[in-house]
Amino acid sequence: MTELEQLRTQIDLVDHQLSDLLNQRFLLTELVAAVKEETGEPVLDTNRELKVINKATNAIDNPVMVNAIADIFQVIMDKSKQQQRNLLHQAEVSK
Numbered sequence: 127m128t129e130l131e132q133l134r135t136q137i138d139l140v141d142h143q144l145s146d147l148l149n150q151r152f153l154l155t156e157l158v159a160a161v162k163e164e165t166g167e168p169v170l171d172t173n174r175e176l177k178v179i180n181k182a183t184n185a186i187d188n189p190v191m192v193n194a195i196a197d198i199f200q201v202i203m204d205k206s207k208q209q210q211r212n213l214l215h216q217a218e219v220s221k
């Protein structure tokens with residue numbers, strides 16, 4: 127195996143883990159949507175988003191990586207809000 131192939135094998139492994147973890151996270155945010163439907167809380171919680179990004183970047187030293195990881199988490203949470211809004215809309219139309 128070439129060095130490039132070896133590195134790509136490692137990347138595939140990490141991607142598999144990331145995909146699995148993202149799926150777990152989306153399942154949890156679906157549960158959050160169900161709670162918010164009951165309590166009437168808005169989908170967007172800006173304070174919580176700041177905390178999520180701070181926690182995700184706290185232990186990272188490289189400022190370039192801090193920015194990259196913050197951007198990625200923002201995209202993840204944007205997708206999470208989209209998914210929550212879809213679920214809340216479906217719940218609304220099925221009433």
Ligand SMILES: O=C(O)C(=O)C[C@]1(C(=O)O)C=C[C@@H](O)C=C1
Binds near residue numbers: 158174203206
């Ligand atoms: O914690 C919440 O209230 C969520 O809805 C989850 C989540 C997230 O994906 O982490 C999504 C939307 C909110 O703006 C904040 C955080």
